[in-house]
Amino acid sequence: MIEGKKIRKVFKSGIFGGKTVVAVDNVDITVYDGETVALVGESGSGKSTLGRILLMLIKPDEGRVIFDGVDLTKLKGRELRRFRTKMQLIPQNPEEALDPRWRIYDSIAEPIRIHKLAGSRNEEEELILELIRAVGLKEEHLNRYPHELSGGELQRAVIARALTLNPKFIVCDEPTSMLDISTQASIVRLLVEFQKRLGISYLFITHDLELAEVIADRILVMRNGKIVDERSLH
Amino acid sequence: MLEIEDLKVYFRTNAGKVKAVDGVSFEVKRGERFTLIGESGSGKSVLAQAILRLLPKNAEVSGKVLFDGRNLIELGEEDMRKIRGREIAWIPQSQSSLNPVLTVGFQCAEPVIEHFRMDRRSVFAKVVRLFEFLGIGGNRVENYPHQFSGGMRQRVLVAMGISADPKLIIADEPTKGLDASKRSQIVELFEKVGDKTMLIITHDLNFAENLADKIAVMYCGKIVEVSPTKEFFSEPLHPYSRGLLDSLPSRGLKPIKGFQPSMINPPKGCRFRDRCEFASERCKSEPPLINLNGRFVRCWLYDRR
Ligand SMILES: Nc1ncnc2c1ncn2[C@@H]1O[C@H](COP(=O)(O)OP(=O)(O)O)[C@@H](O)[C@H]1O
Ligand SMILES: Nc1ncnc2c1ncn2[C@@H]1O[C@H](COP(=O)(O)OP(=O)(O)O)[C@@H](O)[C@H]1O
Ligand code: SF4
Ligand SMILES: [Mg+2]
Ligand SMILES: [Mg+2]
16 A cells, blocks of 8 residues: 655755745645545646655655555665665656667566576576566567567556566656557556556546546546545446 | 549658558549548648648658649659649648748748849738738737747748749648637638638548548548548548547547557558457458548448449
């Protein structure tokens, strides 16, 4: 279970930091284990900022992020990194998650290497093959660079990478908004299948209310940095 | 108004010939809003660029593009420049086609000044009226592109396209990347433009349903169906069209199995064969484009011979 309590984030912009934007304004949010919560709202309403704060990729100005009872805002360094492996981001643009200069294989292998999950090269390769088959990619894709894959294939590679560390919580930030509807359907199906199999919980950010209604257990509506509406669906 | 006959665009690449548009024929009638849908990579943008003759040098083009009777494929660059912007407006996919160092008002006035030799004053007055009309605000003509949000920039592109009062508007993915409320504003915007002839490329089916008179579906370089909008959404003919509609969240979010085939070595016969649940032996040869009471479909299921 992940909780955000009284979260606030203000950005300063303009040359002298003269303008301020309250991106997230005193928000309380909870995502229970195995649950899919859709976060909808117009662009600029603060969805991405809130999602990244829950992942501790952005530091909130105020408030706390609590993961399975542990206050992450109080942790530092190695301790925080240990929790980071349990939380992943699938961004709108795959370029944000995959280094354009690396082959797909190395991008997926990176977290495995950092966290020493494989005892040998062979073991690493087996792990990666299992992962990419699970997301519907083929071996031939592993040797390519990101610009040599289609949008749907890239997003599958990003999902494979996000799954390497067995996460418990994933923020999906408009993962299909740049894809075709038929590709969108296959990616969303894939995410739902993994949730059933692995018990992951999702914060699914989208501006497509119809999509939110099909996949979510609960919908939160965000406007001007605040959560202004909440609906249960199932 | 616009008749495309057996249009082919092949790109020479190191890996082989990419058959991006492969024998496409259709007609857009005066006053019609004709929409081209299909997965990315199916050849939609290349088709539009072929009509406007905006393709790079490695493209081999054959077939006919008849615009009011003239074959654009055969026109010289000088004649083509007169048609672009004045008779046919091009609203490109990328908002980066706005020049960052020129005011948006100037960029909208430029085609008018160039094509009509009107004096600058009256052209600018016209642009201000156009900005008012499209909901951009007449006072914003002096602004630069970066001072606008994504949705507003899209409006500016539309303003730029229609400022010279063209006969035909071709727009490439005008709602891509915009959120739902902005998308419905773009529908309204195109409604406002009125009874102009339009060729609109999109894979946003809600947008197409709201705006189009006719829908053409492109798959792997070929048009596989052309239907009036209502009929298309209530009773799509081609198995690929059905697959597309079923993948909408509101219709079950069911993906089409498999992947798009290669455009260098497309499957022989029907290109949708590997993914089609109705495929049979005869689908190994190319299906003809069949006329069903004015609707068109390229699929053996409808062959009654
Ligand atoms: N790094 C940043 N610096 C300055 N302003 C930012 C930054 N990130 C986001 N913002 C601003 O915060 C607000 C919320 O942005 P965001 O969380 O991206 O919204 P959404 O994801 O809902 O579109 C916007 O006004 C945006 O311009
Ligand atoms: N300049 C080019 N050289 C080689 N191939 C190209 C070129 N431009 C486009 N293509 C290829 O042509 C096909 C159709 O592309 P495009 O018309 O942009 O698709 P769509 O607009 O339907 O998404 C794609 O396979 C694309 O990779
Ligand atoms: S021609 Fe055959 S394979 Fe192609 S869409 Fe029709 S039934 Fe399916
Ligand atoms: Mg965002
Ligand atoms: Mg395109």
